């Protein structure tokens with residue numbers, strides 16, 4: 001009898017050991033960027049679920065995919081469009097709120113202007129000034145109306161490219177809550193979600209060296225249960241006539257932002273906020289961006305082209321500078 005009980009006990013221990021979450025990893029591609037996941041789970045099914053979640057969001061928020069919510073809205077000629085995904089409406093609503101808060105530094109209605117530059121396509125080139133002026137006049141986020149799942153954008157062309165990756169992190173949070181995952185690190189391009197703190201401590205997230213290659217890290221940031229997004233001028237752009245034009249647009253001029261910043265990172269619980277704010281603060285520039293972030297309790301890190309790093313007052317994460325060419329100011 002005793003022996004049987006002992007065997008039964010040993011069996012349970014073995015079973016538990018077999019079920020213990022282990023690191024599952026994958027690297028895939030969606031939303032025009034690399035998705036890299038490390039998830040502590042019993043098997044790799046969560047990697048597939050997370051990937052499917054991101055792909056579904058891409059399918060509804062893509063500007064170029066015919067039939068996506070955003071595509072239909074941009075081709076509606078000012079008519080109402082009924083979104084097929086409540087998530088598109090939620091993301092757009094969040095973007096419009098943050099557009100108002102940032103005084104339009106983040107402008108989700110810049111689609112026409114962004115398209116005119118053709119970043120990431122074979123037709124990338126500097127648009128005619130007259131064309132830019134016409135498109136800027138139409139880039140009015142205040143004319144977008146959302147009523148349930150019915151949306152009207154007037155003449156504006158919606159572009160959620162500066163927010164979708166961050167929103168995807170918020171969607172993954174829900175997927176992983178449901179799956180009972182406690183620890184995970186998921187990067188959707190420059191937007192990263194550190195869930196839990198690994199089995200021990202916190203996740204170490206590399207901050208890219210904006211002047212180096214994709215594999216060069218400037219610093220290591222320790223994060224637990226938060227998201228970080230980085231907007232960098234290096235991310236996407238082209239050179240014409242010896243001048244580099246990148247993909248973060250100044251909504252005032254329609255031209256790529258030129259203000260001495262090369263990257264801005266933002267940490268927050270909300271992935272959407274990190275993505276939107278990193279773009280918005282980049283547009284605002286160092287001085288105004290720091291002031292805006294400090295007065296709105298946004299944790300941000302700014303890097304300038306002369307290799308100086310500035311942090312907001314609340315930016316108190318473990319931060320290890322690896323590339324000593326850079327200097328921490330203040």
Ligand code: ADP
Nearest residue numbers: 105106107108161162190231235247248249279
């Ligand atoms: P990434 O897409 O590399 O993560 P960002 O989050 O900074 O970089 O988003 C940049 C993208 O957002 C651009 O490719 C463009 O589609 C869009 N965009 C550019 N400028 C703005 C802006 N001022 N406001 C909102 N979206 C913008």
Ligand code: MG
Nearest residue numbers: 162275276279
């Ligand atoms: Mg962004």
